[in-house]
Amino acid sequence: MELKRRHHFVSRFYLENWYEENSLIVLKNNKQYKRSSKSVAFKQDFYKIVPLKTQQIELFKSFAEKCNFTKLQAYKEVCLKIIETQDISQSISKVAQELDINLPIDLENMDQDISYNTFEDKFFNEEDKFSTVLSKIIEDVHPMITLNDYDMLLLFIAFQLVKTPKKIESIMKLDRQMDSHADLNFTQDEHRTFTIFMTQCYQEYFYRLWASKAYEITIYHNTSDIGFITSDDPCFDQKTHVQNEVLIQLPISPKFMIELSSNSLLNDDEKSSVLNSTYDNNYIDNTVVNNIFINFINYNEQDVLNLNSKIFNNKDVYIYAHSKKDIEALKINTRD
Template sequence: MEKKKKHHFVSQFYLLLWAKTEEKLYTNIGSEIHPKTTKEIAAENYFYRIKSLNKNEFDLLTRENSLLPNIPTRNLLKTIIDAGLFFRLEEALPLSPGEIINLEARQANLVEEFYCVVEDCVSSAHKKLLNAEYSNIDIEEYNYIVRFMFNQLTRTQKAKNNIKREIAEILEGRGIDFNAYHIISSLILSERMTLAAIEKLSTLTILENETDLKFITNDCPVLNLKTPQDKNIQLYWPISPNKALLLEDSILHPQEQKNLKEQVLKDNLKSNYFIKSVKKISRNEVSDFNRKIWDNKNRNAFSVSEIELSHYQ
């Protein structure tokens, strides 16, 4: 198994939509704007490396994962948690050089491969969104759109830094290293938020941009437009230079949500009931969303041409 050194925290298939030629898009570097390939951006060396878990870390992650319903994702997460403990135990065993290389490769790649599975699953729905085949998106594809958005929300360097400021000291008091805990806990958190949004049948609004100003994106491309104090969500995700999504909590009563989900399932798994609306937005609205993306980047914003980023430099 190849040992990957550079781990991307923004999906490559997604960033390529902003690349015109030679897989290059434009990004800010200091006070200047430069073309970069998608392989050079939104990545860090061994960002998803699973550190060896001590007993406290293993027990906490196992307990958090056990609170998820018995679904395939929970079993995948259990495998990742078990791997963290397995790697620690293996350190005490005599291994050949080949076994060590294989073990390190598995350790470095495991979480990124988890995200790749979700990316593969969302690809069909993503293509339908790009091609305006909205009514052909079925309930399973809707589920993967929601899961991908929450995965992307929690997997970035900025998300890691924000959570670290809040809980690292608390964890340290419990004998838990934040860096060992966070990579796996962020996957569990993402799954919890995904399941809550699906349970509420959260709605999608599709924003179509037909103006001359294109959407930009950044190294944290899914943005919660609500404040941490809000109980509800409004996730914004520019899915291409010409389209974006808003994911919002349903305003329906719980019984109405239940009835609607039953109707969706009966309708041959094909429905636009969870698509709230399709809106063509103005140039000023595009500019407002781009400003939010620029202001909420960790380090870099990305665009299909220089002009979109030049407004903010």
């Protein structure tokens, strides 16, 4: 069994869209160097999960109820199943210890597999689906986007929104200030496990919210000579402080960016009509949603520079780019 300990928080397939000759430009503290996607945007054991204590599990379940997460697949089929499996494994280990017998090697391997590989494997399977629809956009200026493609784009935005160290560690920082966490004696690994479970629920919650409200995705084609850049926290809401509004602009290559926003073209009755008539599993792969949920716009150089500045200002540590020219344009624009 291979333990996957290099946990990527920005997808490798995504970063490879910025490749030139099998590498991309990395900017850190005003220094540039070339790297492959394998060697950037990862943290050792970042998505490692450990068994939670009973009171910590009860707190997680209590939070899930308050946040209306209990009906989510992420809660029922991912988080609770992991907790249940870990509990069974711990019980077996405890009995073996009391009887002074050695555990079978398969059980020992299972514990490690759950701890190190569960979420890395889950993310890899999801990324395989996302890469298909992103390639479809990148390879064709005006592709026919189906309802299934739209669904995958919503999922990808929610997926990348919640999984970076900047997001997870900011949630952990807020948790430490809450009375509910004070007496539970979280270790660092337990606290991160708790937070990863919560972010998995948030991911599905955001996706379902956006889909239910028929949020609009605009695909921007960069027609300038300056490429979009990206970062180690590339997906962020620019309207965090505006109630009931979302604006997320996520570059998916130097030439294309996807924007998520409320659907201003449809009123509530029209949204309901579109959703009820098109969200049918028999037609999801064939129903084209161009000009309903998906629009296409060209982006000029100043627009690109403005977005690149926002990405630079929101980064955690690293900026990733296709060429040195894009970095130099960024430096000039942020300096101005």
